[in-house]
Amino acid sequence: xxxxxxxxxxxxxxxxxxxxxxxxxxxxxxxxxxxxxxxxxxxxxxxxxxxxxxxxxxxxxxxxxxxxxxxxxxxxxxxxxxxxxxxxxxxxxxxxxxxxxxxxxxxxxxxxxxxxxxxxxxxxxxxxxxxxxxxxxxxxxxxxxxxxxxxxxxxxxxxxxxxxxxxxxxxxxxxxxxxxxxxxxxxxxxxxxxxxxxxxxxxxxxxxxxxxxxxxxxxxxxxxxxxxxxxxxxxxxxxxxxxxxxxxx
Amino acid sequence: xxxxxxxxxxxxxxxxxxxxxxxxxxxxxxxxxxxxxxxxxxxxxxxxxxxxxxxxxxxxxxxxxxxxxxxxxxxxxxxxxxxxxxxxxxxxxxxxxxxxxxxxxxxxxxxxxxxxxxxxxxxxxxxxxxxxxxxxxxxxxxxxxxxxxxxxxxxxxxxxxxxxxxxxxxxxxxxxxxxxxxxxxxxxxxxxxxxxxxxxxxxxxxxxxxxxxxxxxxxxxxxxxxxxxxxxxxxxxxxxxxxxxx
Numbered sequence: 001x002x003x004x005x006x007x008x009x010x011x012x013x014x015x016x017x018x019x020x021x022x023x024x025x026x027x028x029x030x031x032x033x034x035x036x037x038x039x040x041x042x043x044x045x046x047x048x049x050x051x052x053x054x055x056x057x058x059x060x061x062x063x064x065x066x067x068x069x070x071x072x073x074x075x076x077x078x079x080x081x082x083x084x085x086x087x088x089x090x091x092x093x094x095x096x097x098x099x100x101x102x103x104x105x106x107x108x109x110x111x112x113x114x115x116x117x118x119x120x121x122x123x124x125x126x127x128x129x130x131x132x133x134x135x136x137x138x139x140x141x142x143x144x145x146x147x148x149x150x151x152x153x154x155x156x157x158x159x160x161x162x163x164x165x166x167x168x169x170x171x172x173x174x175x176x177x178x179x180x181x182x183x184x185x186x187x188x189x190x191x192x193x194x195x196x197x198x199x200x201x202x203x204x205x206x207x208x209x210x211x212x213x214x215x216x217x218x219x220x221x222x223x224x225x226x227x228x229x230x231x232x233x234x235x236x237x238x239x240x241x242x243x244x245x246x247x248x249x
Numbered sequence: 250x251x252x253x254x255x256x257x258x259x260x261x262x263x264x265x266x267x268x269x270x271x272x273x274x275x276x277x278x279x280x281x282x283x284x285x286x287x288x289x290x291x292x293x294x295x296x297x298x299x300x301x302x303x304x305x306x307x308x309x310x311x312x313x314x315x316x317x318x319x320x321x322x323x324x325x326x327x328x329x330x331x332x333x334x335x336x337x338x339x340x341x342x343x344x345x346x347x348x349x350x351x352x353x354x355x356x357x358x359x360x361x362x363x364x365x366x367x368x369x370x371x372x373x374x375x376x377x378x379x380x381x382x383x384x385x386x387x388x389x390x391x392x393x394x395x396x397x398x399x400x401x402x403x404x405x406x407x408x409x410x411x412x413x414x415x416x417x418x419x420x421x422x423x424x425x426x427x428x429x430x431x432x433x434x435x436x437x438x439x440x441x442x443x444x445x446x447x448x449x450x451x452x453x454x455x456x457x458x459x460x461x462x463x464x465x466x467x468x469x470x471x472x473x474x475x476x477x478x479x480x481x482x483x484x485x486x487x488x489x490x491x492x493x494x495x
Contacts, residue, residue: 059390060396116386124275243432
Protein backbone atom coordinates (compact mmCIF):
# COMPACT_ATOMS: atom_id res chain seq x y z
CA UNK A 1 0.00 0.00 0.00
CA UNK A 2 2.76 2.38 0.92
CA UNK A 3 4.56 1.88 -2.37
CA UNK A 4 1.40 2.66 -4.30
CA UNK A 5 0.98 5.80 -2.27
CA UNK A 6 4.54 6.84 -2.88
CA UNK A 7 4.26 6.36 -6.62
CA UNK A 8 1.08 8.38 -6.62
CA UNK A 9 2.58 11.25 -4.76
CA UNK A 10 4.03 13.27 -7.56
CA UNK A 11 5.00 16.72 -6.43
CA UNK A 12 2.36 18.23 -8.65
CA UNK A 13 -0.51 16.25 -7.14
CA UNK A 14 0.66 16.52 -3.59
CA UNK A 15 -1.54 19.44 -2.72
CA UNK A 16 -4.64 17.94 -4.26
CA UNK A 17 -4.13 14.57 -2.64
CA UNK A 18 -4.00 16.05 0.86
CA UNK A 19 -2.42 12.85 2.10
CA UNK A 20 -2.31 13.17 5.87
CA UNK A 21 -5.61 14.40 7.06
CA UNK A 22 -8.07 12.78 4.73
CA UNK A 23 -7.17 9.23 3.98
CA UNK A 24 -10.24 8.98 1.80
CA UNK A 25 -12.18 11.19 -0.51
CA UNK A 26 -15.04 12.68 1.38
CA UNK A 27 -17.88 10.39 2.25
CA UNK A 28 -16.98 7.61 -0.13
CA UNK A 29 -15.19 5.49 2.44
CA UNK A 30 -18.20 3.94 4.05
CA UNK A 31 -20.07 3.07 0.92
CA UNK A 32 -16.94 1.65 -0.67
CA UNK A 33 -16.17 -0.66 2.22
CA UNK A 34 -19.80 -1.69 2.48
CA UNK A 35 -20.23 -2.61 -1.14
CA UNK A 36 -16.90 -4.32 -1.71
CA UNK A 37 -15.75 -6.08 1.42
CA UNK A 38 -13.09 -8.02 -0.46
CA UNK A 39 -11.18 -4.84 -1.22
CA UNK A 40 -7.59 -4.84 0.02
CA UNK A 41 -6.68 -2.64 2.93
CA UNK A 42 -8.27 0.75 2.78
CA UNK A 43 -6.05 3.74 3.50
CA UNK A 44 -8.24 4.58 6.47
CA UNK A 45 -7.29 1.38 8.22
CA UNK A 46 -3.59 1.48 7.46
CA UNK A 47 -2.81 5.09 8.26
CA UNK A 48 -1.46 5.32 11.75
CA UNK A 49 -2.49 8.78 12.80
CA UNK A 50 -5.90 10.15 13.57
CA UNK A 51 -6.94 13.19 11.58
CA UNK A 52 -9.49 15.95 12.09
CA UNK A 53 -12.11 13.78 10.44
CA UNK A 54 -11.67 11.21 13.19
CA UNK A 55 -11.71 13.89 15.86
CA UNK A 56 -15.10 15.11 14.68
CA UNK A 57 -16.41 11.55 14.57
CA UNK A 58 -15.19 10.97 18.10
CA UNK A 59 -16.98 14.10 19.28
CA UNK A 60 -20.26 13.01 17.69
CA UNK A 61 -20.14 9.51 19.13
CA UNK A 62 -19.11 10.75 22.54
CA UNK A 63 -22.21 12.93 22.63
CA UNK A 64 -24.31 9.90 21.71
CA UNK A 65 -22.56 7.78 24.32
CA UNK A 66 -23.11 10.41 26.96
CA UNK A 67 -26.79 10.78 26.11
CA UNK A 68 -27.27 7.02 26.37
CA UNK A 69 -25.44 6.59 29.68
CA UNK A 70 -27.33 9.55 31.11
CA UNK A 71 -30.58 7.73 30.38
CA UNK A 72 -29.17 4.59 32.03
CA UNK A 73 -27.93 6.46 35.10
CA UNK A 74 -31.23 8.33 35.43
CA UNK A 75 -33.26 5.11 35.38
CA UNK A 76 -31.07 3.38 37.94
CA UNK A 77 -30.93 6.36 40.27
CA UNK A 78 -34.69 6.69 40.40
CA UNK A 79 -35.07 3.13 41.70
CA UNK A 80 -34.04 2.96 45.39
CA UNK A 81 -31.87 -0.17 45.14
CA UNK A 82 -30.90 0.44 41.55
CA UNK A 83 -27.72 2.36 42.23
CA UNK A 84 -25.27 -0.57 42.12
CA UNK A 85 -26.67 -1.38 38.70
CA UNK A 86 -25.76 2.03 37.26
CA UNK A 87 -22.62 0.66 35.61
CA UNK A 88 -24.56 -2.25 34.19
CA UNK A 89 -27.21 0.06 32.70
CA UNK A 90 -24.54 2.37 31.27
CA UNK A 91 -22.93 -0.57 29.52
CA UNK A 92 -26.24 -1.92 28.29
CA UNK A 93 -27.32 1.34 26.68
CA UNK A 94 -24.08 3.09 25.85
CA UNK A 95 -22.13 0.41 24.07
CA UNK A 96 -23.84 0.83 20.70
CA UNK A 97 -22.33 4.28 19.95
CA UNK A 98 -18.97 3.01 21.20
CA UNK A 99 -19.07 0.07 18.81
CA UNK A 100 -20.00 2.34 15.94
CA UNK A 101 -16.99 4.48 16.74
CA UNK A 102 -14.81 1.37 16.84
CA UNK A 103 -16.14 0.34 13.46
CA UNK A 104 -15.58 3.75 11.96
CA UNK A 105 -12.18 4.69 13.28
CA UNK A 106 -9.99 1.65 13.71
CA UNK A 107 -6.74 3.30 14.73
CA UNK A 108 -5.24 3.50 18.16
CA UNK A 109 -6.37 6.64 19.92
CA UNK A 110 -10.04 6.94 19.11
CA UNK A 111 -11.29 5.06 22.17
CA UNK A 112 -8.67 6.71 24.37
CA UNK A 113 -9.78 10.19 23.30
CA UNK A 114 -13.37 9.20 23.94
CA UNK A 115 -12.32 8.10 27.42
CA UNK A 116 -10.56 11.40 28.05
CA UNK A 117 -13.66 13.33 26.95
CA UNK A 118 -15.81 11.10 29.12
CA UNK A 119 -13.47 11.80 32.01
CA UNK A 120 -13.81 15.55 31.46
CA UNK A 121 -17.59 15.31 31.28
CA UNK A 122 -17.90 13.03 34.27
CA UNK A 123 -15.51 15.21 36.25
CA UNK A 124 -17.65 18.24 35.46
CA UNK A 125 -21.08 16.62 35.80
CA UNK A 126 -20.65 13.89 38.34
CA UNK A 127 -17.92 15.58 40.35
CA UNK A 128 -16.32 12.33 41.39
CA UNK A 129 -12.62 12.36 40.70
CA UNK A 130 -12.20 8.61 40.87
CA UNK A 131 -14.29 8.42 37.71
CA UNK A 132 -11.82 10.66 35.90
CA UNK A 133 -8.99 8.24 36.61
CA UNK A 134 -10.93 5.06 35.93
CA UNK A 135 -12.39 6.24 32.64
CA UNK A 136 -8.99 7.20 31.25
CA UNK A 137 -7.39 3.92 32.39
CA UNK A 138 -10.28 1.76 31.15
CA UNK A 139 -10.40 3.56 27.81
CA UNK A 140 -6.68 3.17 27.15
CA UNK A 141 -6.85 -0.52 28.07
CA UNK A 142 -9.87 -1.04 25.80
CA UNK A 143 -8.07 0.80 23.03
CA UNK A 144 -5.00 -1.40 23.41
CA UNK A 145 -7.14 -4.53 23.29
CA UNK A 146 -9.07 -3.35 20.26
CA UNK A 147 -6.09 -2.26 18.17
CA UNK A 148 -3.08 -4.29 19.24
CA UNK A 149 -4.61 -7.77 19.30
CA UNK A 150 -6.06 -7.30 15.86
CA UNK A 151 -2.86 -6.20 14.21
CA UNK A 152 -0.86 -8.94 15.86
CA UNK A 153 -3.12 -11.79 14.87
CA UNK A 154 -3.14 -11.08 11.18
CA UNK A 155 -0.20 -9.19 9.85
CA UNK A 156 -0.77 -10.63 6.41
CA UNK A 157 -2.21 -8.90 3.38
CA UNK A 158 -5.75 -9.70 4.46
CA UNK A 159 -7.95 -6.75 5.28
CA UNK A 160 -7.58 -6.20 9.01
CA UNK A 161 -10.69 -7.40 10.71
CA UNK A 162 -11.35 -7.31 14.39
CA UNK A 163 -12.82 -10.54 15.68
CA UNK A 164 -16.10 -10.39 17.54
CA UNK A 165 -14.50 -11.68 20.72
CA UNK A 166 -11.91 -8.92 20.73
CA UNK A 167 -14.60 -6.29 20.17
CA UNK A 168 -16.69 -7.63 23.04
CA UNK A 169 -13.66 -7.83 25.33
CA UNK A 170 -12.74 -4.27 24.46
CA UNK A 171 -16.19 -2.80 25.12
CA UNK A 172 -16.47 -4.75 28.38
CA UNK A 173 -13.19 -3.34 29.56
CA UNK A 174 -14.23 0.15 28.47
CA UNK A 175 -17.37 -0.15 30.57
CA UNK A 176 -15.21 -0.69 33.65
CA UNK A 177 -14.87 3.11 33.86
CA UNK A 178 -18.17 2.95 35.74
CA UNK A 179 -16.62 1.41 38.86
CA UNK A 180 -15.14 4.85 39.51
CA UNK A 181 -18.64 5.97 40.46
CA UNK A 182 -18.63 3.51 43.35
CA UNK A 183 -14.99 3.62 44.41
CA UNK A 184 -15.58 6.24 47.15
CA UNK A 185 -17.63 3.61 48.94
CA UNK A 186 -14.64 1.30 49.10
CA UNK A 187 -11.57 3.54 49.24
CA UNK A 188 -11.62 5.76 52.29
CA UNK A 189 -15.01 4.36 53.16
CA UNK A 190 -15.12 5.66 56.72
CA UNK A 191 -14.41 9.28 55.85
CA UNK A 192 -16.78 9.23 52.90
CA UNK A 193 -19.61 7.84 55.02
CA UNK A 194 -18.82 10.41 57.69
CA UNK A 195 -19.11 13.18 55.10
CA UNK A 196 -22.33 11.70 53.82
CA UNK A 197 -23.75 11.56 57.34
CA UNK A 198 -22.87 15.18 57.89
CA UNK A 199 -24.34 16.22 54.56
CA UNK A 200 -27.38 14.06 54.08
CA UNK A 201 -28.19 12.57 57.47
CA UNK A 202 -27.41 9.27 59.15
CA UNK A 203 -30.33 7.46 57.58
CA UNK A 204 -29.23 8.17 54.02
CA UNK A 205 -25.62 7.24 54.77
CA UNK A 206 -26.72 4.07 56.51
CA UNK A 207 -28.87 3.05 53.57
CA UNK A 208 -26.10 3.66 51.08
CA UNK A 209 -23.63 1.79 53.28
CA UNK A 210 -26.12 -1.08 53.35
CA UNK A 211 -26.24 -1.04 49.57
CA UNK A 212 -22.46 -1.14 49.26
CA UNK A 213 -20.84 -3.41 51.87
CA UNK A 214 -17.13 -3.92 51.28
CA UNK A 215 -17.50 -7.39 49.75
CA UNK A 216 -19.57 -6.07 46.85
CA UNK A 217 -16.59 -4.56 44.99
CA UNK A 218 -15.94 -7.67 42.86
CA UNK A 219 -19.67 -7.87 42.24
CA UNK A 220 -19.74 -4.29 40.95
CA UNK A 221 -16.77 -5.03 38.69
CA UNK A 222 -18.45 -8.16 37.33
CA UNK A 223 -21.68 -6.23 36.80
CA UNK A 224 -19.76 -3.58 34.88
CA UNK A 225 -18.11 -6.18 32.64
CA UNK A 226 -21.41 -7.96 32.14
CA UNK A 227 -23.17 -4.73 31.21
CA UNK A 228 -20.51 -4.01 28.61
CA UNK A 229 -20.76 -7.56 27.26
CA UNK A 230 -24.56 -7.53 26.96
CA UNK A 231 -24.49 -4.02 25.52
CA UNK A 232 -21.91 -5.24 23.04
CA UNK A 233 -24.18 -8.10 22.02
CA UNK A 234 -27.05 -5.67 21.51
CA UNK A 235 -24.72 -3.35 19.62
CA UNK A 236 -23.57 -6.17 17.34
CA UNK A 237 -27.15 -7.10 16.57
CA UNK A 238 -28.06 -3.49 15.81
CA UNK A 239 -24.91 -3.03 13.75
CA UNK A 240 -25.66 -6.09 11.65
CA UNK A 241 -29.32 -5.36 11.30
CA UNK A 242 -29.35 -1.64 10.64
CA UNK A 243 -26.09 0.21 10.41
CA UNK A 244 -24.16 -2.07 8.08
CA UNK A 245 -27.01 -1.94 5.61
CA UNK A 246 -27.13 1.84 5.82
CA UNK A 247 -23.40 2.06 5.31
CA UNK A 248 -22.77 3.62 8.69
CA UNK A 249 -20.55 0.92 10.14
CA UNK B 250 -36.88 26.37 27.91
CA UNK B 251 -34.69 25.28 25.06
CA UNK B 252 -30.97 25.02 25.37
CA UNK B 253 -29.69 26.39 22.14
CA UNK B 254 -26.18 27.46 21.43
CA UNK B 255 -26.63 30.07 18.80
CA UNK B 256 -23.68 30.98 16.64
CA UNK B 257 -23.84 34.38 18.26
CA UNK B 258 -24.08 33.54 21.93
CA UNK B 259 -25.82 36.02 24.15
CA UNK B 260 -23.31 37.60 26.42
CA UNK B 261 -25.53 40.15 28.06
CA UNK B 262 -23.77 42.70 30.18
CA UNK B 263 -21.23 40.29 31.61
CA UNK B 264 -18.63 39.08 29.20
CA UNK B 265 -16.06 36.59 30.44
CA UNK B 266 -13.21 34.70 28.96
CA UNK B 267 -14.03 31.01 28.31
CA UNK B 268 -11.08 30.03 30.47
CA UNK B 269 -12.56 31.93 33.39
CA UNK B 270 -15.88 30.25 32.78
CA UNK B 271 -14.25 26.84 32.78
CA UNK B 272 -12.35 27.58 35.98
CA UNK B 273 -15.48 28.90 37.67
CA UNK B 274 -17.62 25.94 36.57
CA UNK B 275 -14.99 23.52 37.81
CA UNK B 276 -14.74 25.37 41.13
CA UNK B 277 -18.50 25.28 41.60
CA UNK B 278 -18.49 21.58 40.74
CA UNK B 279 -15.64 20.92 43.13
CA UNK B 280 -17.12 22.74 46.11
CA UNK B 281 -20.89 22.41 45.59
CA UNK B 282 -21.24 19.07 43.86
CA UNK B 283 -18.42 17.10 45.44
CA UNK B 284 -18.52 19.32 48.56
CA UNK B 285 -14.78 19.43 48.84
CA UNK B 286 -13.61 20.98 52.07
CA UNK B 287 -16.15 19.20 54.24
CA UNK B 288 -18.61 21.23 56.28
CA UNK B 289 -16.52 23.74 58.13
CA UNK B 290 -18.59 26.91 58.65
CA UNK B 291 -16.19 28.96 56.51
CA UNK B 292 -16.59 26.54 53.66
CA UNK B 293 -20.37 26.61 53.99
CA UNK B 294 -20.29 30.39 53.63
CA UNK B 295 -17.92 30.16 50.67
CA UNK B 296 -20.30 27.67 49.08
CA UNK B 297 -23.22 30.06 49.60
CA UNK B 298 -21.29 32.88 47.95
CA UNK B 299 -20.40 30.65 45.02
CA UNK B 300 -24.03 29.62 44.53
CA UNK B 301 -25.21 33.24 44.62
CA UNK B 302 -22.50 34.18 42.11
CA UNK B 303 -23.66 31.42 39.77
CA UNK B 304 -27.23 32.65 39.71
CA UNK B 305 -26.14 36.28 39.34
CA UNK B 306 -23.87 35.41 36.44
CA UNK B 307 -26.63 33.58 34.64
CA UNK B 308 -29.03 36.45 35.22
CA UNK B 309 -26.44 38.99 34.13
CA UNK B 310 -25.75 37.25 30.85
CA UNK B 311 -29.24 37.89 29.55
CA UNK B 312 -30.93 34.78 30.93
CA UNK B 313 -32.87 36.45 33.68
CA UNK B 314 -35.93 34.22 33.30
CA UNK B 315 -33.99 30.99 33.50
CA UNK B 316 -31.98 32.24 36.47
CA UNK B 317 -35.15 33.21 38.31
CA UNK B 318 -36.82 29.88 37.55
CA UNK B 319 -33.84 27.89 38.76
CA UNK B 320 -33.47 30.12 41.82
CA UNK B 321 -37.12 29.58 42.75
CA UNK B 322 -36.70 25.85 42.22
CA UNK B 323 -33.70 25.68 44.53
CA UNK B 324 -35.49 27.72 47.19
CA UNK B 325 -38.42 25.31 46.93
CA UNK B 326 -36.03 22.38 47.31
CA UNK B 327 -34.50 23.85 50.45
CA UNK B 328 -37.96 24.49 51.88
CA UNK B 329 -39.17 20.99 51.11
CA UNK B 330 -36.02 19.51 52.59
CA UNK B 331 -36.84 21.25 55.88
CA UNK B 332 -40.35 19.83 55.79
CA UNK B 333 -39.38 16.27 54.92
CA UNK B 334 -36.51 16.14 57.41
CA UNK B 335 -38.89 14.73 60.04
CA UNK B 336 -40.37 11.99 57.89
CA UNK B 337 -39.44 8.33 58.20
CA UNK B 338 -39.62 5.24 56.00
CA UNK B 339 -39.66 4.89 52.25
CA UNK B 340 -41.18 8.30 51.58
CA UNK B 341 -38.32 9.86 53.51
CA UNK B 342 -35.81 7.85 51.51
CA UNK B 343 -37.30 9.00 48.24
CA UNK B 344 -37.67 12.63 49.23
CA UNK B 345 -34.23 13.00 50.81
CA UNK B 346 -32.64 11.17 47.96
CA UNK B 347 -34.17 13.27 45.22
CA UNK B 348 -34.05 16.59 47.08
CA UNK B 349 -30.42 16.28 48.13
CA UNK B 350 -29.53 15.16 44.66
CA UNK B 351 -31.25 18.19 43.14
CA UNK B 352 -29.82 20.61 45.66
CA UNK B 353 -26.35 19.31 45.14
CA UNK B 354 -26.53 19.19 41.38
CA UNK B 355 -28.36 22.43 40.73
CA UNK B 356 -25.53 24.95 41.30
CA UNK B 357 -23.10 23.14 39.05
CA UNK B 358 -25.91 22.58 36.57
CA UNK B 359 -26.61 26.31 36.51
CA UNK B 360 -22.90 27.02 36.07
CA UNK B 361 -22.67 24.52 33.23
CA UNK B 362 -25.74 26.04 31.60
CA UNK B 363 -24.16 29.48 31.85
CA UNK B 364 -20.97 28.15 30.32
CA UNK B 365 -22.81 26.48 27.44
CA UNK B 366 -25.23 29.31 26.78
CA UNK B 367 -22.69 32.10 26.65
CA UNK B 368 -19.80 30.45 24.85
CA UNK B 369 -19.57 29.93 21.12
CA UNK B 370 -17.67 27.01 19.72
CA UNK B 371 -15.06 29.29 18.16
CA UNK B 372 -14.49 31.13 21.44
CA UNK B 373 -14.00 27.84 23.23
CA UNK B 374 -11.67 26.51 20.56
CA UNK B 375 -9.46 29.57 20.51
CA UNK B 376 -9.36 29.71 24.30
CA UNK B 377 -8.33 26.06 24.51
CA UNK B 378 -5.80 26.65 21.75
CA UNK B 379 -4.21 29.39 23.81
CA UNK B 380 -3.96 26.90 26.66
CA UNK B 381 -1.91 24.69 24.28
CA UNK B 382 -4.36 21.81 24.42
CA UNK B 383 -3.85 19.48 21.42
CA UNK B 384 -6.33 19.32 18.56
CA UNK B 385 -7.20 15.76 19.51
CA UNK B 386 -9.07 17.16 22.50
CA UNK B 387 -10.19 20.58 21.30
CA UNK B 388 -11.92 19.44 18.10
CA UNK B 389 -14.07 16.74 19.73
CA UNK B 390 -14.90 19.14 22.56
CA UNK B 391 -16.03 21.83 20.15
CA UNK B 392 -18.07 19.24 18.25
CA UNK B 393 -19.66 18.13 21.49
CA UNK B 394 -20.59 21.70 22.36
CA UNK B 395 -22.21 21.94 18.97
CA UNK B 396 -23.91 18.54 19.22
CA UNK B 397 -25.62 18.37 22.58
CA UNK B 398 -28.42 20.70 21.42
CA UNK B 399 -28.62 18.86 18.10
CA UNK B 400 -28.94 15.53 19.88
CA UNK B 401 -31.72 16.88 22.09
CA UNK B 402 -33.54 18.31 19.09
CA UNK B 403 -33.30 15.10 17.07
CA UNK B 404 -34.35 13.10 20.08
CA UNK B 405 -37.46 15.25 20.43
CA UNK B 406 -38.39 14.85 16.78
CA UNK B 407 -37.91 11.07 16.89
CA UNK B 408 -39.90 10.95 20.10
CA UNK B 409 -42.85 12.62 18.41
CA UNK B 410 -42.67 10.38 15.37
CA UNK B 411 -42.43 7.19 17.41
CA UNK B 412 -45.16 8.21 19.83
CA UNK B 413 -47.48 8.47 16.88
CA UNK B 414 -46.59 4.87 15.95
CA UNK B 415 -47.15 3.50 19.44
CA UNK B 416 -43.47 3.17 20.36
CA UNK B 417 -43.50 4.69 23.83
CA UNK B 418 -43.55 3.44 27.40
CA UNK B 419 -47.27 2.66 27.54
CA UNK B 420 -47.71 1.98 23.84
CA UNK B 421 -48.23 -1.29 22.04
CA UNK B 422 -44.62 -1.54 20.94
CA UNK B 423 -42.84 -0.54 24.14
CA UNK B 424 -40.42 -3.46 23.75
CA UNK B 425 -39.08 -1.97 20.56
CA UNK B 426 -38.20 1.32 22.26
CA UNK B 427 -34.46 0.84 22.34
CA UNK B 428 -34.19 -0.19 18.73
CA UNK B 429 -36.63 2.28 17.23
CA UNK B 430 -35.31 5.21 19.19
CA UNK B 431 -31.59 4.61 19.14
CA UNK B 432 -31.17 3.59 15.53
CA UNK B 433 -32.74 6.70 13.96
CA UNK B 434 -30.96 8.92 16.48
CA UNK B 435 -27.58 7.43 15.68
CA UNK B 436 -28.23 7.46 11.94
CA UNK B 437 -29.28 11.11 11.99
CA UNK B 438 -26.38 12.19 14.15
CA UNK B 439 -23.88 10.40 11.96
CA UNK B 440 -25.29 12.05 8.87
CA UNK B 441 -25.16 15.49 10.49
CA UNK B 442 -21.68 14.72 11.70
CA UNK B 443 -20.52 13.85 8.22
CA UNK B 444 -21.90 17.09 6.87
CA UNK B 445 -20.24 18.98 9.67
CA UNK B 446 -16.96 17.28 8.85
CA UNK B 447 -17.14 18.37 5.24
CA UNK B 448 -17.90 21.94 6.24
CA UNK B 449 -15.14 22.06 8.84
CA UNK B 450 -12.50 20.56 6.58
CA UNK B 451 -13.48 22.93 3.79
CA UNK B 452 -12.85 25.78 6.16
CA UNK B 453 -9.42 24.43 6.93
CA UNK B 454 -9.90 22.82 10.32
CA UNK B 455 -7.13 20.30 9.78
CA UNK B 456 -4.54 22.81 8.67
CA UNK B 457 -1.17 22.65 10.36
CA UNK B 458 -0.89 26.37 10.87
CA UNK B 459 -2.25 28.03 13.95
CA UNK B 460 -5.83 29.08 13.50
CA UNK B 461 -6.78 32.69 13.75
CA UNK B 462 -10.14 33.69 15.10
CA UNK B 463 -12.23 36.80 15.39
CA UNK B 464 -13.56 35.62 18.72
CA UNK B 465 -12.85 38.24 21.37
CA UNK B 466 -11.19 36.51 24.26
CA UNK B 467 -8.97 37.91 26.93
CA UNK B 468 -8.98 38.65 30.63
CA UNK B 469 -10.82 41.73 31.88
CA UNK B 470 -12.09 43.05 35.19
CA UNK B 471 -14.81 40.46 35.74
CA UNK B 472 -12.40 37.64 34.90
CA UNK B 473 -9.98 38.86 37.54
CA UNK B 474 -12.76 39.03 40.13
CA UNK B 475 -14.03 35.53 39.33
CA UNK B 476 -10.58 33.97 39.18
CA UNK B 477 -9.71 35.59 42.51
CA UNK B 478 -12.90 34.12 43.97
CA UNK B 479 -11.96 30.67 42.70
CA UNK B 480 -8.49 31.03 44.12
CA UNK B 481 -9.89 32.23 47.43
CA UNK B 482 -12.13 29.16 47.66
CA UNK B 483 -9.15 26.86 47.12
CA UNK B 484 -7.11 28.81 49.66
CA UNK B 485 -9.92 28.49 52.21
CA UNK B 486 -10.04 24.78 51.52
CA UNK B 487 -6.31 24.45 52.11
CA UNK B 488 -6.52 26.52 55.29
CA UNK B 489 -9.34 24.40 56.71
CA UNK B 490 -7.58 21.21 55.69
CA UNK B 491 -4.49 22.22 57.66
CA UNK B 492 -6.61 23.28 60.60
CA UNK B 493 -5.78 26.98 60.52
CA UNK B 494 -9.43 27.96 60.13
CA UNK B 495 -12.39 26.07 61.47
